[in-house]
Amino acid sequence: MPTILIADDHPLFREAMRHAVGRILPDAVLHEADSADALYALVDANADADLLLLDLNMPGVQGYGALVHLRGLHPQLPVVVVSGREEPVVIRRALEHGAAGFIPKSSDSATIATALSRVLEGERWIPPGVPTGEAIQPEERDVARRLAELTPQQFRVLQMLATGQLNKQIAYALNVSEATIKAHMTAILRKLGASNRTQAVLIAGKLALDPDSVVLPDEDAD
Numbered sequence: 082m083p084t085i086l087i088a089d090d091h092p093l094f095r096e097a098m099r100h101a102v103g104r105i106l107p108d109a110v111l112h113e114a115d116s117a118d119a120l121y122a123l124v125d126a127n128a129d130a131d132l133l134l135l136d137l138n139m140p141g142v143q144g145y146g147a148l149v150h151l152r153g154l155h156p157q158l159p160v161v162v163v164s165g166r167e168e169p170v171v172i173r174r175a176l177e178h179g180a181a182g183f184i185p186k187s188s189d190s191a192t193i194a195t196a197l198s199r200v201l202e203g204e205r206w207i208p209p210g211v212p213t214g215e216a217i218q219p220e221e222r223d224v225a226r227r228l229a230e231l232t233p234q235q236f237r238v239l240q241m242l243a244t245g246q247l248n249k250q251i252a253y254a255l256n257v258s259e260a261t262i263k264a265h266m267t268a269i270l271r272k273l274g275a276s277n278r279t280q281a282v283l284i285a286g287k288l289a290l291d292p293d294s295v296v297l298p299d300e301d302a303d
Contacts, residue, residue: 083201084130086123088114089163090139094186098134098163101193106201117141117240121151121233128155132201134184137164137175137290141240144289145178146228150236152179153229161200166290172207173216178225178288182206224287230272238265243282 083106087098095113102109112127114120118141124133133151137144148160159181164171167185175183182200184193185208199206217225231239234255241251248266252259266278275281 082108082110083132084110084112084127086112086114086127086130086133088120088123088134088139088142089136090115091136094136094163097190098193101190101197104190104194105198115139117147117237120147121237124151124155124158128158130158132197133158133160134163135160135180137162137166137171141244143240143243145174145225146236146240146285146288148175148178148180149225149228149288150231150233154233159200161196161206167208169211170216171290172211173213176205176207177215177217177222183208221287224273224284227273228285228288231269235265235269235272238262239269239281239285242266242278243285 085102085106087095089095089098092115095115099111102111112123112130114123116139120135120142124130135148135151136142137148141147148162151158151160160179161182161184162175162180163184163186164175165186167187172183182196182205184196184206188196188208196206228236228239237255238251241254246254248259248262252262255262266281270276270278270281273281273284275284
């Protein structure tokens with residue numbers, strides 16, 4: 082029986098995806114996640130799943146960072162991005178960052194079922210009429226490569242930093258010491274080629290859907 086993972090924080094959309102999967106794979110085993118933490122735990126527990134349906138914007142997931150990170154950890158797992166953002170550049174960026182397909186949230190159930198069928202058959206699927214051509218610059222591609230080198234815990238720390246959390250808040254959330262978080266930050270800065278936390282967030286922010294919306298950390302707060 083195929084295993085399908087659904088990562089989205091909107092219950093109604095998860096329900097729509099369950100119905101779409103049921104149309105083509107009535108015997109599929111479905112698992113769901115509604116946040117980044119739940120997503121990473123779900124993928125770790127189901128690394129041999131047949132497909133992951135990933136929202137680009139849910140708690141702890143902003144933009145293409147999670148896609149890049151998961152593709153680096155689990156290259157065998159096909160990922161289809163689902164999003165309310167339907168601009169052609171958003172779709173092409175998702176494909177260039179490793180997505181096997183892109184399903185707009187405005188799609189009807191028949192279209193979703195068609196998309197899933199194509200991807201499960203080993204094809205790529207995007208909405209008809211999306212223009213071709215590269216959508217990301219070499220700098221963004223290089224950032225994706227560097228992010229893929231972070232360990233799962235380092236990536237998690239970076240994502241929490243990008244939400245404006247302080248070292249002590251991150252340490253509390255992860256149930257580790259502040260010294261451990263500082264050690265992770267040192268490794269993150271080295272791998273990203275950043276000189277401070279603000280620069281690290283700006284670098285990672287190049288994979289955001291809207292880089293101008295990135296929240297910068299307070300360097301003096303810790």
